[in-house]
Amino acid sequence: MSIAGIVLGALAFAGLLGTDVWEKDTLIGAAFVFMLGLSFGVFNVSRPHTRDGLSIAAFIVCAIAGLALLGSI
8 A cells, every 4th residue: 555655655745746727627636636645644544554665755745745635727
């Protein structure tokens, strides 16, 4: 689930790149993908025996995507 969190965070971030004005559907989709990836990262960090670097990286990538989402609103 760590890799899925990283991939979803990267997709949410990549979906927000550009200089165009974003439509409402694009922002909702990016927010959904961001929240799903963030939940995967938080879920893996909270599990005691799987606290590896990929879980923390998924959390960080999704946090960056969330900041990009907030900046594009």
